[in-house]
Amino acid sequence: MSGASLTHAQPLYAPFQAGLTDWPTSIYIHVPFCQSRCIYCDFYVVLAKYGGQEAFVNALCQEMTQRFGPPRHTPITLKSLYVGGGTPSLLTPKHYQKILDHLSAWYGIDSQTEVTLEANPSSGPEAEYFARRADKNAETSFSHAHDRETAQSTEAHPEQLTAWLSEYRRVGFNRLSIGVQSLVDRELQALSRSHRSATVARFVQAAKQAGFANLSLDFMYGIPHQSLESWQQTLTALDALNVPHISLYGLHVASRTPLARLLPTGAYPLPDDETTVAMYHLALETLSCAGFQWYEFSNLARPGFASVHNPVYWRCENYWALGPSAHGYLSPTRYVVAADLSRYLEDPCGGDTFEHYSAQQQLENALIFGLRQAEGVHLPSLEKRFGVDVARRYGSAMQTYLDAGWLLFEQDRWRITPAGISMSNSILAEFIELEP
Secondary structure, X not given: OOOOOHHHHHHHHHHHHOOOOOOOOEEEEEEOEEOOOOOOOOOOOXXXXXXXXXXXXXXXXXXXXXXXXXXXXXXXXXXXXXXXEOOHXXXXXXXXXXXXXXXXXXXEOOOOOEEEEEEOOOOOOHHHHHHHHHXXXXXXXXXXXXXXXXXXXXXXXXXHHHHHHHHHHHHOOOEEEEEEEOOOHHHHHHOOOOOOHHHHHHHHHHHHHOOOOEEEEEEEEOOOOOOHHHHHHHHHHHHHHOOOEEEEEEOOOOOOOHXXXXXXXXOOOOOOHHHHHHHHHHHHHHHHHOOOEEEEOOEEEOOOOOOOOHXXXXXXXXXXXXXXXXXXXXXXXEEEOOOOHHHHHXXXXXXXXXXXXXXXXXXXXXXXXXXXXOOOEEHHHHHHHHOOOHHHHHHHHHHHHHHHOOEEEEOOEEEEOHHHHHHHHHHHHHHHHOOO
8 A cells, every 4th residue: 555645545534534433532743843953863854944834734734624524523532642743842832722723623632631742941932933933934044043042041031931831731731741862961962952951950840830740851872972970960860850751762873864974973972782771771770769660661650640642552553643754553554644844735645655554464563562561462362352372373482581581471461571671672573573
């Protein structure tokens, strides 16, 4: 199905539009705008200084109509809505009010719905400035000097930042996912991040004052100039921020990023593999002592604050994805929105491509993503879902990992232990290599 057009996609969306099957209760929206591109980023982004925010919001509403079909007489209550990017906080609260008002023709949001907005610590009321300036075709040479000026303005007036964040809370967002990456200024500078460690503390404090109790911070390990000592410095500073959710990501150097081109110069030294693994385990140990519970390879939370949205991916549940480059899943088909804003503005669904998963591929995905979670995979449920005796098919290959203590079998579940996380690639690869 790869490369199919929207007309060929109608059978994919039609059963949902006609109400013939259970609708997804989770939605991901990709907002592609950023103030600048970080040297390690390989996501699809568009510089906000060139405008297009208002047109994007209109196209996003059009995409909903194309995908979801006629408005529903009784809207479905969403379990989760996640707005990522890019830098979604470069859209204003008024933009999101329009988006959510349009979405209400099909979906409702109640007090139990998790509604997440990604934000950068350097975000602030200048988002309104971006929207007005860019969409009125003002000068396109939005300088780094202005970026510094607005960041300093945000830091100088925390009450304005709190008021600005309160508007997102009022619109309906109840969770922020903040891209911190490090709390060591030299490392942030090496990653070309626009904020510094002091900016993070101010932003987190403003978010709490704005009513956001559910805060998640993203951090990266294995980054340029990082050592075990500097990583410990970040973890110590993190503890003082007192947030309920942490995501940890090892640096992946994508081939077409500026960082990949800069590494051979020696100016951006990376820690070796052994140190990077040690950083991960140091984080697990430190955060566990601070009251966090590990619930997925990259995610830890205090009790009651585990993500509602991300397990939708790990459990291979259906979800809609909207916006250029977004990936959605309507079992057994994954669809990808074209990573091209100009094309998206002309016809939001017209560039969709599709990948159909066989029953074996669906089983592999359920095992690989399921074992990333601390809860692991429930073998009888997989057998009922796929008609396969998983223990019989893969048991001999798993025995090595069970004997080594890297995999645990209890209560009809396979779980990868914390000690086995470093071996997880080898464990998970077994499910692909042993196709019948």
